Amino acid sequence: MGIAEVAGLQVLSGPSFSRSDSSIKLPAKYHVKIQKNTNSLCVQSLSYSSVSRCVRSFRPVRVVCGVFERNNVRDRDLSCQCQRAESIGGVAAEDEFGTWNVDKKKVSKNPVNGEVNGAKVLGVEEARELKDEKKRHVSNGSSVESIEDEAWNLLQESMVYYCGSPIGTIAAKDPSSPNVLNYDQVFIRDFIPSGMAFLLKGEYDIVRNFILHTLQLQSWEKTMDCHSPGQGLMPASFKVRTVPLDGDEFATEEVLDPDFGEAAIGRVAPVDSGLWWIILLRAYGKASGDISVQERIDVQTGIKMILKLCLADGFDMFPTLLVTDGSCMIDRRMGIHGHPLEIQALFYSALLCAREMLATEDGSADLIRALNNRLVALSFHMREYYWVDMRKLNEIYRYKTEEYSYDAVNKFNIYPDQIPPWLVDWMPSKGGYLIGNLQPAHMDFRFFALGNMWSIVSSLTTKDQSHAILDLIEAKWSDLVADMPLKICYPALEGQEWRIITGSDPKNTPWSYHNGGAWPTLLWQLTVACIKMNRLDIAAKAVEVAEKRLLQDKWPEYYDTKRARLVGKQACLYQTWSIAGYLVAKLLLANPEAAKILTSDEDQELVNAFFCMIDNNPRRKRGRKPSKQSYIV
Ligand code: GLC
Numbered sequence: 358m359g360i361a362e363v364a365g366l367q368v369l370s371g372p373s374f375s376r377s378d379s380s381i382k383l384p385a386k387y388h389v390k391i392q393k394n395t396n397s398l399c400v401q402s403l404s405y406s407s408v409s410r411c412v413r414s415f416r417p418v419r420v421v422c423g424v425f426e427r428n429n430v431r432d433r434d435l436s437c438q439c440q441r442a443e444s445i446g447g448v449a450a451e452d453e454f455g456t457w458n459v460d461k462k463k464v465s466k467n468p469v470n471g472e473v474n475g476a477k478v479l480g481v482e483e484a485r486e487l488k489d490e491k492k493r494h495v496s497n498g499s500s501v502e503s504i505e506d507e508a509w510n511l512l513q514e515s516m517v518y519y520c521g522s523p524i525g526t527i528a529a530k531d532p533s534s535p536n537v538l539n540y541d542q543v544f545i546r547d548f549i550p551s552g553m554a555f556l557l558k559g560e561y562d563i564v565r566n567f568i569l570h571t572l573q574l575q576s577w578e579k580t581m582d583c584h585s586p587g588q589g590l591m592p593a594s595f596k597v598r599t600v601p602l603d604g605d606e607f608a609t610e611e612v613l614d615p616d617f618g619e620a621a622i623g624r625v626a627p628v629d630s631g632l633w634w635i636i637l638l639r640a641y642g643k644a645s646g647d648i649s650v651q652e653r654i655d656v657q658t659g660i661k662m663i664l665k666l667c668l669a670d671g672f673d674m675f676p677t678l679l680v681t682d683g684s685c686m687i688d689r690r691m692g693i694h695g696h697p698l699e700i701q702a703l704f705y706s707a708l709l710c711a712r713e714m715l716a717t718e719d720g721s722a723d724l725i726r727a728l729n730n731r732l733v734a735l736s737f738h739m740r741e742y743y744w745v746d747m748r749k750l751n752e753i754y755r756y757k758t759e760e761y762s763y764d765a766v767n768k769f770n771i772y773p774d775q776i777p778p779w780l781v782d783w784m785p786s787k788g789g790y791l792i793g794n795l796q797p798a799h800m801d802f803r804f805f806a807l808g809n810m811w812s813i814v815s816s817l818t819t820k821d822q823s824h825a826i827l828d829l830i831e832a833k834w835s836d837l838v839a840d841m842p843l844k845i846c847y848p849a850l851e852g853q854e855w856r857i858i859t860g861s862d863p864k865n866t867p868w869s870y871h872n873g874g875a876w877p878t879l880l881w882q883l884t885v886a887c888i889k890m891n892r893l894d895i896a897a898k899a900v901e902v903a904e905k906r907l908l909q910d911k912w913p914e915y916y917d918t919k920r921a922r923l924v925g926k927q928a929c930l931y932q933t934w935s936i937a938g939y940l941v942a943k944l945l946l947a948n949p950e951a952a953k954i955l956t957s958d959e960d961q962e963l964v965n966a967f968f969c970m971i972d973n974n975p976r977r978k979r980g981r982k983p984s985k986q987s988y989i990v
Pocket of ligand 1: 528540544546547685686687688
């Protein structure tokens with residue numbers, strides 16, 4: 358394929374860039390060797406220098422149609438492979454566009470639902486029921502079938518191509534809105550529901566491409582004002598740019614340009630990206646049956662790099678991950694710095710997923726030991742100290758403070774006055790939840806939906822706790838679901854609290870956006886959690902609520918007001934993860950077994966360790982026999 362033809366393979370669905378686009382920042386100096394042959398084009402970076410002093414050190418992964426040159430890579434394949442790339446795992450092979458094709462012969466039967474390559478065979482009865490349900494009309498007259506069809510079409514249109522192959526989905530694609538900010542990028546966290554929808558539909562290539570391409574970005578050398586974050590960091594988002602090829606007036610090339618937070622509003626670090634990446638990797642293997650991807654050396658290294666970054670020693674006293682504000686779905690100042698629940702739930706889930714996928718080899722024994730220890734300590738910490746229900750609330754209300762000792766009951770020195778007045782009325786007698794954050798002398802009692810849902814999905818909470826969270830959702834339906842599922846957090850910060858905690862953020866005004874707004878995308882996480890606990894009726898009811906409005910409201914990013922009655926003030930329309938979240942919820946409700954690609958069952962060893970630690974905890978003596986196994990925490 359000649360250059361001209363390669364240039365023709367632009368981003369089909371995403372934005373394209375003209376050569377005169379001044380926003381494109383290219384590496385200041387690089388020498389490229391262009392090699393043409395009939396089947397492939399190889400551009401190999403030979404040397405680089407920084408764009409300017411300490412600004413952005415551009416030693417990019419120069420990616421031209423799937424040909425990679427990696428910098429600072431340890432045991433990964435560095436060579437520029439102009440011909441067909443050889444598979445490290447032995448199963449995968451790249452085509453000339455850098456798409457990794459699965460050797461169909463080696464794809465095993467789907468372990469979840471017995472599908473082979475995504476084709477699920479429904480029984481006659483099942484098929485009829487599904488058809489009837491789809492004919493149901495929602496209040497505005499559209500049939501469920503037409504809503505789903507539109508959602509699929511939009512999801513298809515949101516696909517971003519790189520050298521002719523799909524590698525992700527754009528965050529939002531509203532044809533009527535010129536102000537896109539960075540919503541024209543592929544966000545890692547936003548792609549997860551899209552990836553799930555594709556996996557559930559048996560379209561594996563886009564997910565595989567996404568996993569492998571984002572992995573390449575992991576080793577990108579990134580700096581912000583001379584400082585580099587840890588090497589295992591995954592970007593928040595990336596963009597496919599079409600840029601002029603140096604030295605050739607008529608040729609362009611496509612490059613992947615990641616954002617690790619160095620361009621993001623507030624310069625927030627996307628701590629959740631790597632955790633989601635690991636979760637998606639496991640789901641891909643389970644759905645497709647193709648475990649060759651997770652077995653590849655570069656993928657194994659990628660997993661280890663993320664783990665090393667998360668498990669690195671620091672000043673922490675707690676097993677929870679210490680992060681700055683805005684390091685996850687809530688990616689701006691909202692008072693969630695410290696040990697926010699969402700990150701802890703994803704961390705726990707990613708540790709479990711990684712443990713399943715890591716090849717046991719001599720070199721990884723220490724890492725696996727550290728991982729196991731962390732799992733035990735983290736689950737104990739979260740179940741014990743983040744949990745609130747009526748009983749615990751009463752316990753906190755009567756806490757003694759200033760306990761200097763090893764066997765303090767009120768370990769974090771929480772002053773009972775911190776219990777917010779709204780909570781005493783709000784807490785149902787049946788139900789409970791994990792609080793948003795825990796720090797010395799500080800409990801953030803807000804309810805955060807994603808963290809609670811994912812704690813159920815990953816079995817971070819006990820069975821009783823998981824049921825109690827769903828009880829709470831049922832009991833507080835008019836606050837958490839109301840006219841659109843699901844509130845990102847409850848309640849909103851108002852008045853002086855809003856001024857101090859958000860810094861008077863006009864986008865996060867009370868009951869808007871991250872501050873008590875309702876996010877349709879959260880429907881899929883709610884659905885997985887409900888399926889895990891066999892309480893599908895809750896998810897089905899929430900989907901019905903969403904179905905009444907999503908299509909006519911043009912799939913908004915979020916809704917505002919206490920009851921989620923208005924489309925969000927600054928919400929993007931045609932937000933891809935609202936579309937994908939709805940589709941995943943529908944697909945899973947139609948085939949609940951498939952949720953297993955995301956859920957983790959409670960590990961017996963962890964349960965034993967948990968009770969062993971409870972027995973040693975002064976707060977609660979349960980009188981169980983201590984386990985013989987000891988754990989270093
Ligand atoms: C907003 C959200 C973030 C999301 C991004 C793209 O910044 O807070 O979670 O990833 O939009 O949709």
